[in-house]
Amino acid sequence: MRLYVNIDHVATVRQARRTDEPDPVRAAVLVELGGADGITVHLREDRRHIQDRDVDLLMRTVRTGVNLELAAASEVLELAVKWRPMQATLVPESREEVTTEGGLALGSEESRRGLAAALQRLGGAGIRTSLFIDPDPDAIRASVDLGTDAIELHTGEYANTRGLERSTQLDRLRRAAALGRSLGVAVHAGHGLTYENVAPLAAVPEIEELNIGHSVVSRAVFVGLERAVREMADLLRRARPPAR
Numbered sequence: 001m002r003l004y005v006n007i008d009h010v011a012t013v014r015q016a017r018r019t020d021e022p023d024p025v026r027a028a029v030l031v032e033l034g035g036a037d038g039i040t041v042h043l044r045e046d047r048r049h050i051q052d053r054d055v056d057l058l059m060r061t062v063r064t065g066v067n068l069e070l071a072a073a074s075e076v077l078e079l080a081v082k083w084r085p086m087q088a089t090l091v092p093e094s095r096e097e098v099t100t101e102g103g104l105a106l107g108s109e110e111s112r113r114g115l116a117a118a119l120q121r122l123g124g125a126g127i128r129t130s131l132f133i134d135p136d137p138d139a140i141r142a143s144v145d146l147g148t149d150a151i152e153l154h155t156g157e158y159a160n161t162r163g164l165e166r167s168t169q170l171d172r173l174r175r176a177a178a179l180g181r182s183l184g185v186a187v188h189a190g191h192g193l194t195y196e197n198v199a200p201l202a203a204v205p206e207i208e209e210l211n212i213g214h215s216v217v218s219r220a221v222f223v224g225l226e227r228a229v230r231e232m233a234d235l236l237r238r239a240r241p242p243a244r
């Protein structure tokens with residue numbers, strides 16, 4: 001199980017004043033020291049948090065790997081091809097949303113064609129590809145048909161529910177992860193995961209990577225970033241001890 005920490009919200013604090021602190025590039029060093037397996041950033045078309053300069057510097061300083069989230073139809077695609085991060089995750093994007101609200105729309109021929117072209121462009125540049133999708137069988141099959149290396153299952157509905165409904169959503173994610181693996185793609189997951197809700201998901205054997213941002217950066221305000229990452233990494237390790 002790999003822990004990728006999304007540091008967008010370090011940049012959100014910086015952009016609140018449009019100054020040069022806190023610097024997400026410095027944050028990435030602490031995230032790596034805390035034991036994360038990689039750094040995730042979303043370069044949005046509206047540049048509301050992460051800036052081109054950040055990705056440019058992260059590409060030169062991150063020692064683990066950079067997972068760049070981007071919209072397929074944006075000019076960020078060409079930047080990704082230039083930067084060649086270890087992984088690129090295609091996500092839906094709209095200017096109105098506070099955060100990525102759902103998985104990619106795979107129902108229409110037009111959107112599938114756009115995603116296929118983006119996957120080809122990224123894969124051709126040697127970048128590992130992932131599609132952020134809802135944990136639904138149709139979306140998983142459509143993603144596999146498009147030729148992605150990995151899928152990232154949207155965990156928002158799991159995170160936003162409680163009690164019985166959360167168990168239902170966990171089962172849905174378990175089935176989705178098993179289906180993805182059986183069809184030959186790597187399975188990642190993320191969105192809305194916290195110290196409180198991550199363990200059951202981290203225990204799902206088919207999930208090999210979690211992307212977690214807001215909760216880790218929030219905790220970092222109180223305990224520091226390195227410790228916040230270490231605590232999350234420990235939770236993942238305890239949920240699924242390494243095979244002997």
Ligand code: PXP
Nearest residue numbers: 100132190191192211212213214
């Ligand atoms: N995965 C994807 C594809 C995302 O877009 C985000 C949010 O930017 C995350 C994971 C992390 O979500 P959160 O910040 O809620 O942990």
